[in-house]
Amino acid sequence: MKKIMILGTALLLAVGTLVRAEENSIPRIAWYGNLADGLAEAERSGRPILLISGAPACLGVPGVW
């Protein structure tokens, strides 16, 4: 029983820290990657702006948001 509990806890921890690999085909937001181009397109097209910013590194390590 103890072994099962330890295994279960380990599994939960593992699942909790994994960044899930996503399907390629799901719809995704098409992001402009710089401000000048995005603002120019918003002005031209009259579309409102969904703005977000994030650092492409966690605790200084790149490859994760």
Next chain:
Amino acid sequence: MQGNIRSFLVNSDVAKASRSFVCIRLLTYENKGEYEYMEGILGVRAGTLPNTVFCVLAPDGKTKLTRSGRGPFQAFSNAPAMASSLDLISAKYPRANQSAFSDLQLPLVHKVDVALNTAACDNRPLVVTVAADKKKLAEVDGKILPLAWSADFAGQFVFSSTTERKDLRPIAGAGDASAILIIEPGTFGVSGKVMAQLDAGASGEEIKQTLAAALKDFTPQVKSHNAHIQTGYNLGIEWETVVPESDAQSVRAKQSFKARQQGRP
């Protein structure tokens, strides 16, 4: 980016609602002008910008249509509420509601190294166009433009362009004559390898078929956040920002993590 922000942005209804918006994702510490713009949006003291910012804005880029904050969770209770609110907002902008994108430029991340890192963070393939000068680069980009905004490919790739072939040094397999490279980013986004490449003479149909094949072949990585950071430190991989990081909480966490790694309390 925090998991709670991510849960809003990967929601398929939010993604569909976003089609009526110009979606701009900035990289917080990679451009001083953008940093200062976000300070204004968030209304924080100079030099204190947190590492995430969120707001919905009018097409003028100044008028706030939602509360600004660190993430969509400060404006919406959950992802479905965000999707509904985006639909309501875009309904007020008749020109926003088109059946398809008609954007006139590629959604570029300006520097190839930053784009490579962004692609690794997003777990998406990177498309880089390269040419000897801006005129030739514009011709290549023009071929990809309608595909980048097509229903099949919008949002599926990260894009970057360069006239400097040396920018391709971190990318294994880049041919000297290639004008369009589709790249699988490495785990840490500081390297990558070519999945497919085409020269400047490729037809629109050839590019379309190549993008489709790359998308089919691309396997998103499964990353463990904690193990990723630990391995990054062990390998000495550290990202140097253009603007010094100014999120006090994040800076403290980084210092604390480094101290633990060095065996200090």
